[in-house]
């Protein structure tokens with residue numbers, strides 16, 4: 001679904017990621033870990049074509065990114081749901097409208113999908129907060145809203161950047177459970193996280209691979225994690 005082949009990325013001439021090869025297949029579950037500043041967010045951005053690599057090839061659903069025009073990239077990105085590290089909501093719009101923004105951006109009839117939206121918000125446990133503005137939400141509520149927004153287009157792949165960054169352990173487990181449910185529906189999941197306890201807990205429930213960024217490379221972590 002998403003394939004990186006010998007990909008490198010530089011910011012301002014300094015190479016951050018070097019010769020990365022990675023393949024996210026349907027139904028796979030990956031964690032991506034590594035020290036702060038190692039390039040986890042950058043790698044996710046390469047996976048959803050927010051960034052183009054300085055070198056190497058990115059293939060999305062079989063099509064080579066370098067050969068896609070802007071429309072094709074936009075269409076392809078709808079198949080990838082992203083949970084951003086800082087959630088990125090529009091603070092003046094109620095939660096339900098924020099979550100349905102991807103539908104609007106794709107030109108879909110939001111009113112016709114209100115039942116799906118209601119079900120999705122119930123699934124993440126936010127049915128009582130639909131009219132709340134983002135600044136009125138707790139960290140855990142924001143993270144679950146970000147997850148709902150990431151999946152509203154029924155993507156095939158979900159990329160989550162520190163989805164449990166600012167929440168307590170109980171809420172981390174709840175968010176993990178939602179990601180595991182999505183994986184059981186057949187979606188490929190990639191979660192960038194610092195939280196090794198979260199990874200260990202997940203591995204008891206799902207066959208997850210752990211990738212670690214070290215010295216500009218991505219390595220498959222051992223079973224000791």
Ligand SMILES: Nc1ncnc2c1ncn2[C@@H]1O[C@H](COP(=O)(O)OP(=O)(O)OP(=O)(O)O)[C@@H](O)[C@H]1O
Nearest residue numbers: 011012016034035036037038039040041042043085
């Ligand atoms: N647009 C940019 N221009 C220049 N440098 C950047 C840019 N984006 C990120 N960087 C730098 O690249 C490095 C990696 O950043 P990135 O956000 O990918 O790391 P990360 O592993 O996700 O970090 P964290 O765990 O702290 O979120 C950092 O040193 C950062 O300052």
